[in-house]
Amino acid sequence: MGMLSLPGFLSCGKKKDFSLTYEGDTSCTDENLERGNWSNKTEYLLSMVGYAVGLGNVWRFPYLAYQNGGGAFLIPYTVMLALAGLPLFFLECSLGQFASLGPVSSWRMLPLFQGVGITMVILSTLVTIYYNVIIAYALYYLFATFQKVLPWSECFSWADELCSKTRIVNDCNTTFHGDVIRANYSFVTANNLTCINGTITYKPVQFPSEQYWNKVTLQRSSGLDETGKIVWYLALCLLLAWIIVAAALYKGIKSSGKVVYFTALFPYVILLILLVRGATLEGALDGIEYYIGTESNITKLMEAEVWKDAATQIFFSLSTAWGGLVALSSYNKFHNNCYADAILICVTNSATSVFAGFAIFSILGHMAFVSQRPVSEVVDSGFELAFVAYPEALSQLPVSSLWSFLFFFMLVLLGLDSQFAIVETLTTTIQDINPSLMKKLRAPITLGVCAVLFLLGLVCVTQAGIYWVNLIDHFCAGWGLLFSGVLEIVGIVYIYGGKRFIEDIEMMIGKKSNSFWLWWKICWFFITPVLLMVILVWSLMTFSNPTYGSVAYPTWGSIVGWCMIIFSVIWIPIVAIVKILKAEGNLVERIVSCCRPAANWGPYLERHRGERYSHIVDPKNKEHEIPTVSAIVY
Numbered sequence: 001m002g003m004l005s006l007p008g009f010l011s012c013g014k015k016k017d018f019s020l021t022y023e024g025d026t027s028c029t030d031e032n033l034e035r036g037n038w039s040n041k042t043e044y045l046l047s048m049v050g051y052a053v054g055l056g057n058v059w060r061f062p063y064l065a066y067q068n069g070g071g072a073f074l075i076p077y078t079v080m081l082a083l084a085g086l087p088l089f090f091l092e093c094s095l096g097q098f099a100s101l102g103p104v105s106s107w108r109m110l111p112l113f114q115g116v117g118i119t120m121v122i123l124s125t126l127v128t129i130y131y132n133v134i135i136a137y138a139l140y141y142l143f144a145t146f147q148k149v150l151p152w153s154e155c156f157s158w159a160d161e162l163c164s165k166t167r168i169v170n171d172c173n174t175t176f177h178g179d180v181i182r183a184n185y186s187f188v189t190a191n192n193l194t195c196i197n198g199t200i201t202y203k204p205v206q207f208p209s210e211q212y213w214n215k216v217t218l219q220r221s222s223g224l225d226e227t228g229k230i231v232w233y234l235a236l237c238l239l240l241a242w243i244i245v246a247a248a249l250y251k252g253i254k255s256s257g258k259v260v261y262f263t264a265l266f267p268y269v270i271l272l273i274l275l276v277r278g279a280t281l282e283g284a285l286d287g288i289e290y291y292i293g294t295e296s297n298i299t300k301l302m303e304a305e306v307w308k309d310a311a312t313q314i315f316f317s318l319s320t321a322w323g324g325l326v327a328l329s330s331y332n333k334f335h336n337n338c339y340a341d342a343i344l345i346c347v348t349n350s351a352t353s354v355f356a357g358f359a360i361f362s363i364l365g366h367m368a369f370v371s372q373r374p375v376s377e378v379v380d381s382g383f384e385l386a387f388v389a390y391p392e393a394l395s396q397l398p399v400s401s402l403w404s405f406l407f408f409f410m411l412v413l414l415g416l417d418s419q420f421a422i423v424e425t426l427t428t429t430i431q432d433i434n435p436s437l438m439k440k441l442r443a444p445i446t447l448g449v450c451a452v453l454f455l456l457g458l459v460c461v462t463q464a465g466i467y468w469v470n471l472i473d474h475f476c477a478g479w480g481l482l483f484s485g486v487l488e489i490v491g492i493v494y495i496y497g498g499k500r501f502i503e504d505i506e507m508m509i510g511k512k513s514n515s516f517w518l519w520w521k522i523c524w525f526f527i528t529p530v531l532l533m534v535i536l537v538w539s540l541m542t543f544s545n546p547t548y549g550s551v552a553y554p555t556w557g558s559i560v561g562w563c564m565i566i567f568s569v570i571w572i573p574i575v576a577i578v579k580i581l582k583a584e585g586n587l588v589e590r591i592v593s594c595c596r597p598a599a600n601w602g603p604y605l606e607r608h609r610g611e612r613y614s615h616i617v618d619p620k621n622k623e624h625e626i627p628t629v630s631a632i633v634y
Contacts, residue, residue, distance in 0.1 A: 031333045032100055032604060034435050036253065038331050043257030045341065047328055050264035050417025052319050052349040055134065058414065059385045061317065062291060062357035064309050066379055069300030071292040074354070076301065076310035081350055084531045085314035087523035088489060090342035092320060094505045095492070096329030097338050100604035102428035103323030106330070108601040112594040113491040115575030119484050120323035121429050122568045126476045127322075128422040129453055130469045132245070133460040135415040136237035137387060140217060142408040143237075145401050152212035153395040159215075164205040166371060173199035209392035210384075217387070221463040224471070224557045228463025235461045239454060245419050246450040250443045252427065253331050256420045263413045263420075268352075270410040271359050277403065278362030287365020290375040291357050311535050316477065318349060321485035324421040327428040334608045337509050360390065367393035383466070386411060423449065467548055467557070474546040475561035480568050482536040486529060487572065493524045495595050507603070507610060 030037040038044040065073040099106045104117035144151055155163035169185040172195035176183065180196070188195060214220045221228045248259045278284050285293075300306050319325060329338065361379075367389070368375040380389045394403045427446055431438035438445060460468045492501055502517055546553050546561065576594070583590035602613035609616065 032331075034439070035100055035431065035604070036331060037333055038253055039257055041336070043253070043260065044328070044332060044336075045345065046260040046264040047253070047257060047417075047421065048325070048341070048345045049348050050260050050414075051324055051328065051421035052317065052345055053264075053267075053352045053414065054317075054319070054418040055386070055411065055414055056313075056317055057349070057353045058356045058360065058411070059382055061313060061353035062360045063379065063382075063385065064313055065354075065357055066291050066361070068303075068306040068309055069298065070290065070296035072296045072298045072300055073306065073310065074292075076307045077314065077350070080307070080311040080314045080531070081346060083523060083527050084311055085318045085320070086342060086346045087520060087528045088315075088320045088485060088532075089318050089325065089346055090339065090520070091489065091492065091501075091524065092325040093329040093338045093342050094501075094508070096326035097332040097334070097336060098504050098508060098603065099601070100330050100334070101326075102330055102432045103326040103425065104429050105432040106326055108598040110491050110496045110595065111579050111598055112576050112591070113487060113495070113572070114579070115572035116484050116487045116491065117323065118571040118575065119480070119568050120321060121425065122571070123476055123480055123484070124322050124324065124422050124425050125453075126472055126564060126568070128419060128426070129457045130460055130472045131415065131419055131422065132241045132453070133234075133238060133457055133465065133469055135241045135412055135419065136234055136461065137217065137383075138408050138411040138415060139237040139240060140234060141387065141391065142405065142412060145405040145408060147401070150391075150395050150400055150404060151216070152209040152391055153400065155208050155211070159208060159211050162204065162206050163208055163211050165208060167373070168203040168205050169195070170201045170203045172196065172201065207388065207392045209395065210388045213383075213387045218466050219463045220466060223551050223554070224464055224467040225554055226464055227459075230458060230462050231465070234465070235458060238457055238461055241416075241419075242450045242454040242457075244416060245423055246447050248416070248420055249423055249427065249446050249450075252442055252446075253328075253424065256424065259420070260417060263417050267410045267413045270406045270413075271352075271356055273406060274403070274410075275355075275359040275362060277397070278359060278366065281363065281366035281369075281397070283366040283369025284362040285365065286368060287361040287363070287375055288358060290365070290379070291361035292354075308535060308538055311531055312539075314350075315482070315485065315532070315535070317353065318346060319418070319421070321481045321488060322422070322425065323429075324425045327425040328421055330428065334603060334605065335508055339505075339509050360385070363393045363397075364389060367396060370396050423453075467551070467553070470548045471546055471553065471557060471561050472564065475565045476568065478565075479536055479539040479543070480565045482532060482539060483569060486532045486536060489524065489529050489532070493529070496597070498524055503612065507608070507612070 038047075065071075065077075068076075095106055095109075096102070099108070101108070102117075103120045104114065107114035107117045154165070171182060171184050172188065173180055174183050174188050174193045174195055175181075176191070176193060183193070185195075187193075217234075219228070219231050248256045278287075315321075332338065361375075364378055365375055368378045371378065378389055378393070379385075390407060391404060394400055394407060397403050423446075426449055427438070427442070430445060430449075431442075459465065460472075462468075492498070498521065502520075506512060545558050579594045580587070580590045583593045585593065600616060602616040603609050
């Protein structure tokens with residue numbers, strides 16, 4: 001790259017308004033030459049939307065809405081978005097953009113809590129291992145749709161006697177020689193008898209898609225104790241998923257920012273196509289009524305569980321407390337309007353969840369109509385919705401291969417967007433440790449990270465792989481994140497100082513009135529931390545050992561799960577203790593010292609520091625950080 005002239009450099013930093021466009025000409029070079037910036041505002045917004053809008057929007061929210069009162073669920077969902085989701089989302093975006101640092105190094109603002117950032121990175125690492133396995137499942141199904149006949153559309157050679165697309169009568173009451181008897185259905189049909197209404201019982205059958213998922217796709221073993229062999233085609237799909245991630249991130253945000261134009265936008269096109277197709281099918285209205293229509297139950301709002309589900313869904317759906325929001329926002333230009341971004345992205349995420357529900361339930365309603373079952377018997381969430389119920393519904397449509405292809409292609413894209421951001425969180429942490437090394441060797445380091453994560457994920461594509469995926473999800477995507485979220489907001493608002501943090505934000509987006517900040521102060525100082533604490537305590541009180549369907553986990557499996565979560569959160573006290581031991585003075589003075597910002601805390605670039613941070617040491621200078629037990633806490 002040629003030398004940059006001074007006039008050209010200054011024109012890139014020329015301050016403009018705080019609209020949704022970046023300051024200066026987007027064709028100019030990066031504002032932060034060492035770390036780099038997003039090429040333009042659109043790439044940042046699409047990356048953030050892709051990160052927040054993931055598989056949970058499609059396979060969890062619609063089920064929660066159906067389970068918790070249908071349309072009535074939108075009331076607690078919207079309330080929790082305003083009280084818990086949006087405040088924490090705005091806080092994390094502001095933190096990353098202000099410091100231009102990732103989730104670990106940004107805790108220079110409060111060294112005592114730097115372990116919170118490490119916990120976020122470790123949890124993201126554990127989750128990214130199994131998240132790509134889910135993408136591998138979707139890739140396998142995607143390739144399967146190229147067959148002339150969908151392999152899960154009928155009970156083929158792999159099926160057993162329980163496989164059936166329709167309900168099979170087991171027995172019933174019938175009249176035989178003037179007496180009412182209980183008879184096997186084969187006896188009833190052999191003697192040309194009829195069943196008495198309301199007395200029929202059915203055999204416990206399984207859809208072809210369910211048996212295909214367990215017997216063919218997963219080759220599922222009996223439990224976690226039976227590891228079995230590596231399922232080779234899933235391993236290849238996992239390798240392909242990691243190759244795609246590595247290719248998209250080989251230049252960091254400069255390359256992934258181009259990919260998200262397709263991966264973030266095309267799922268909306270597919271959702272719209274599925275919705276239009278689903279709305280034209282018989283029974284679609286029944287499905288939508290169960291989702292959000294006349295079956296809505298406003299009395300559900302009186303149940304605390306409904307509000308807890310709404311708050312939990314908002315918290316996890318927006319991807320707060322993972323570290324990814326901080327990492328992605330750290331590549332923004334300093335005067336970007338992160339306030340408008342936060343509102344736009346949160347509203348888009350929530351609207352996508354509601355929109356996806358219509359696409360899902362319209363086709364599930366048709367499936368219930370065809371199979372002559374109530375909608376409640378075909379509705380499910382998680383893996384069962386994505387790889388059993390919905391594929392079964394799509395297999396009953398004309399040109400089923402096309403609709404199945406579109407659905408699984410959408411799942412792949414939704415998963416990849418989130419995966420890009422999670423891996424970028426890890427590489428951003430590495431970059432903050434050694435910016436010059438990352439600038440020279442970004443591609444090899446990114447490839448190395450992906451290779452290691454691929455190898456760690458191989459256990460999840462064994463015959464017991466689904467049990468490992470469920471185990472990691474059960475422990476690592478739960479209360480550990482809530483714990484990090486609580487400490488994050490308490491540390492920033494109550495120790496670093498909410499007023500000081502607001503002044504930091506105003507350095508980026510301009511001075512705002514007291515009335516503007518009133519709502520954010522109420523949420524940050526009281527409502528949001530209290531809500532997160534309530535959800536955390538509730539989660540701990542209702543915590544149960546993991547199961548997969550009817551399969552219980554062995555004791556050692558639960559121990560492994562607890563070890564994962566303990567390993568993730570234990571860095572919070574360890575780092576705090578090490579920081580205190582390295583400080584000077586008596587115990588109280590040391591603690592107070594560690595609760596003050598580090599000497600190099602502040603805006604990354606000198607021209608953004610103003611009078612408030614004119615005294616600080618260069619943030620790129622690591623000599624002023626207190627050394628800890630790990631290089632990651634530099």
